Amino acid sequence: MRKTLLLGLTAVMLTSLATACSKSNEPDKAATSTAAATQGTTAKDKVTYTIFNGVAGSKDVNTNQTTLGKALEDQTGVNFKLEFLVGDLKTKIGTMIASGDYPEVLIPDAAIEEVMNAGAFIPLDELIDKYGPNIKRVYGDFFNRMKAKDGKIYYLPIAVQVGKFIPEPDGGHGAFWVQRRVLEEAGYPTIKTLDQYIKLIKDYREKHKSEDLTGMVSLTHDWRFFVTSNPPMHLMGYPNDGNVTVDLKTFEAKTYAANDATKTWLKTLNQLNADGLFDKASFVDNYDQYIAKLTSHKVLGFFDYGWQVANATNVLKDEARQDPTKDGYRYFKLPVTMSENIKDAYIDPPGLATNRGIGITTKAKDPVRIIQYFDNMLTEENQTMLGWGIKGETYEVNDKGRYYRTPEQITKLTEAFNEKFGFKYYNWNWPMYNTTSTLANGNARAPGNQPEVFELDLTAKDKEILGKYKIKTYSDLFASPDDRPWFPAWGFTKGQNSPELIWETKKDEITKKYFPKLVLSTPDKFDSVWDEFNKEFGKLDTAGYEKWTTAEVKKLIDIAKGGK
Structure with a gap:
């Protein structure tokens, strides 16, 4: 699932951060650790429930083993055993469905339709x-x-825009990435087009043949195949609407899997491969192997x-903080398009993806306590705690009510600290304010979006x-993103068994068969x-x-205009 679900609008809303607030109203360590759950749930009769998350990349943990999770357990009496995906998502979910053996809470990600159908x-x-x-x-x-x-609600989408929008200074949006040392050696050139980007990588690789460098790598594992199939829409100047691009004037949705932009993109990778610059293992590596390669210092771009x-x-950021000479191995994001006259659209507008979320399963013994836990997470106090942590430990408040972090606090926020404290486990997948949201007092929900931080x-080097x-x-x-009331179409x-779902399934089968070829x-x-691909x-x-998607787009535009 993409974290760019709910990004949005323009930087003008940064002015909302100037809203002053009384220091006496700021949550402190005592307030956040003793706040009661909204329905009077208490810490007695402690229980542990299991959550399975259909996204790989994190190690299993009990939430009460983290500082944030322990604070929430103190408030509610609830601990969660977090289990993350290992292997293939469809296989894992299919096994659950066949056996009927579900965890109490399930985040099925791209397999949510199968879970709903079951x-x-x-x-x-x-x-x-x-x-x-x-x-x-x-x-x-x-x-x-x-x-x-x-007519019923079965799961809560992950994250909702609350308050004013704050663009992410170094956010989770898409981009073409390149190692910083490549830009430095080239004299920090302006890179706007795919051709310029590829030439940048080729030139660096040519000058450093002895280093055994990989020009580009991609990801195709399981549902993450979109890393390889999505670039054409961005190269054409569209945000991530999934299988389609939507014209801002006509609101007509068009697929791009077999259009000229996709042909150009794949032909570019084809030539890179022929030149020995593309990692062939991109079509067989899993997510962990992909991440390992990005931290190996050997991959120039992706x-x-x-x-x-x-x-x-x-990881690369932590390394560079410890040893600034390694900063060149960090990556820099570039807004690459097909031509210089195309406006990029990598930063997503705000929206809500209703086909991803977190739900309570039929195996839950006490759904009330689970929903109370979710509801308690959404208090302003807890959203502050989950975003900023504990006052005096991971953030401070100045005399104008502005949240900030000291240099010492920023330095200790390593990947290891974030795991232990809980920031890593509570930064996504739960019911929460989106990271581009603001708190009621005008501060950013996400510390990284606070200009001072x-x-x-x-x-x-930054x-x-x-x-x-x-x-x-x-x-x-x-x-800056354009307003798109329907976003994201994916x-x-x-x-x-709808025609739309069948189309997507068959389209995925065909692209996964032919793109590697x-x-x-x-x-x-x-x-x-x-x-041959086009024939299939x-x-x-x-x-x-396309007709169905266009109708859905226009329906949401009407709703945004006040229709029903």
Whole structure:
């Protein structure tokens, strides 16, 4: 799942951060550790429930083994055993469905349709009505979009925009990434097009043949195949709407899997492969192997989303803090498009993906306590704690009510600390304010979005590279997003065995079969393989899929205008 679900609008809303607040109203360590759950749940009769998360990349843990999780357990009496995906998502979920053996709470990610079709989730409507005042406050405006075909709500989408929008200075949006040392050696050139980006990598590799460097790597494992299939839409100047691009004037949705942009992208990878610059293992490596390669110092470039490669970029950042000479192995994000006259759209507008979320399963013995836990997480006090931590330990408050972190606090926020404290485990996948949200007192929900914190977190090397490009934040290099009330189209809910779901399934099968062939074939055979791919793709009812998606887009535009 992408963390760019709910990014949005423009930097003008940063002015909201100037809102002053009384120091006496700020949550402190005592307040956050003793705040009662909203329905009077107490710490007695402690229980442990299991959550399975369909995303790999984290180690299993009990939430009460972390500082944040222990604080929430003190408030509610509830601890969660977090289990993360190992292996193939569809296989894992399929085994659960076949056996009927579910955890109490399930985050099935891309397999959510299968879970819904199996009837694994219980409806949440009555639970929310009785025990979810904060859920109503945060999600209430989206309840109609969250309902299944039967009119009931079965899961809570991950993260909702609350308050004013704050763009992420170094956020989780997509980009073409390149090692900083490559830019330094080239004199920090302006890179806007795919051709310029590829030439940059080729030139560096040519000058450093003895280092056994990989020009580019990609990811195709399981549902993460989009890392390889998504770039064409971004190269055309569109945000991540999934299988389609949506015209801002006509609102017509068009697929791009077999269009000229995709052909150009795959042909580029094909030539890179022929030149020995592309990692062939991209089509067989799993996520962990991919992350390991990004931290190996050997990969010069790749396309991906910031949220997905954070496990690698955070490690590289920690290394560079300990040893500034390793800063060149960190990556820099570039807004690459097909031509210089195309406005990039990597930063997503705000939206809500209703086909991803967290739900309570039929195996839950006490759904009330689980929904109370979720609701308690959504209090302002707990959203502050989950985002900022504990006053005096991981953040401070100045005399104007502004949250900030000291240099010492920033230094200790390593990947290891974030795991132990709980920031790593509570930064996503739960019901929460989106990271681009603001708290009621005007401070950013996410510390990294607070200008004071972002600026103080910059190393000398960070300031140097930002200065070379005459920008204050990394996101300044990217265009501000356009308003797209339907966003993201990939989050539209499809019915069981619907033509739309069937189209997506068959499309995935075809692209996963042919994209490797297209990239790994010899250049002289590329066109014939492309023709073969187009012939197979042409058998799909793409016109029907585009018509349905367009109708959904226009429906949400009408809702945004005040329609029903």
